Amino acid sequence: METIRKVNLAEKFSLIHERRSPKVAGELNGQHVKLVKMKGEFIWHHHDDEDELFLVVKGKFVMELHTGNIEVNEGEFIIIPRGVEHKPVATEEVEIMLFEPVGTLNTGNILNDFTRDTETI
């Protein structure tokens, strides 16, 4: 049986030096827990088959949506359903915990310089 370990979010975030590159911190029920640091504007994209949860661990960001922008602060989460175009924007560095299915691409339907392979941390 695999060893069960707890994960300390602050400790894991301290190991992340590249922004916009989600790192896998846990896996359960076919879902990944990912940690990502972000600053600046991401790109407009959507995920065809995956809903995505963003929980702000530190800082804040704005989720731009075609229906209006939503500021997500520390201790808040937002769920973006599959198919919904979104663009995260952070004026200052923000630490975000993501829940999404294994295999979710960070840039969704777009492949560009922001696209990253998923690595474990």
Add this chain to the structure above:
Amino acid sequence: METIRKVNLAEKFSLIHERRSPKVAGELNGQHVKLVKMKGEFIWHHHDDEDELFLVVKGKFVMELHTGNIEVNEGEFIIIPRGVEHKPVATEEVEIMLFEPVGTLNTGNILNDFTRDTETI
């Protein structure tokens, strides 16, 4: 299309008055985000088909396992794989965010006074 709203964890927890009764705060990819307050000893149980994530939002608790106990503090999470017997214990009130498949019963393979229907908050 459903309206997208953010969820503030502290605000939701302030609405929870019953301990050991997980409330659904979000749903994505067939998974539930649940919020629960706990104090005292829960029961030994396991889940046959569901892995379960416990993220401590406020306070701390001890996850008792047959392989040893693990203290989970604020800002830490632990994933209990399906089939693994566990018993959460909190000496002081703790606020926990759970991530688990829709339909997961709080007492797993056990039905007793601690068993609760899942309600949305």
